[in-house]
Amino acid sequence: MRSASWILSAVLSAGAGLAMTGPLAHAEELQMTQAPRSDADRPARGMTMHRVEATYGAPASRVPAVGNPPISRWEYPGFVVFFEHDHVIHTVAIG
DSSP, rough: OOOHHHHHHHHOOOHHHHHHHHHHSSOOOOOSOOOOGGGGSOOTOOOOOHHHHHOOOOOOOEEEETTTTTTEEOOOOOOEEEEEEEEEEEEEOOO
16 A cells, blocks of 8 residues: 555656646747748749740749750749740749
């Protein structure tokens, strides 16, 4: 009986120690510096290179095509456009 009360005392002490240290969960607050761009602010799938450049201007940089089919990318401030041949296949927001 004496060992059972010792175990119960140890368990209660451990629980009290956890309660004193605070909750075990942790959360962080995310601060956004600018509103996220909507998909309408970026080139849509299927647009041609000519249309992208006419609409969004010249890219900050152009990465040449690689692979088969040829995949190239144009980098703009805020997004990157991926092309297969001369058509948009994907646009990714950055930054």
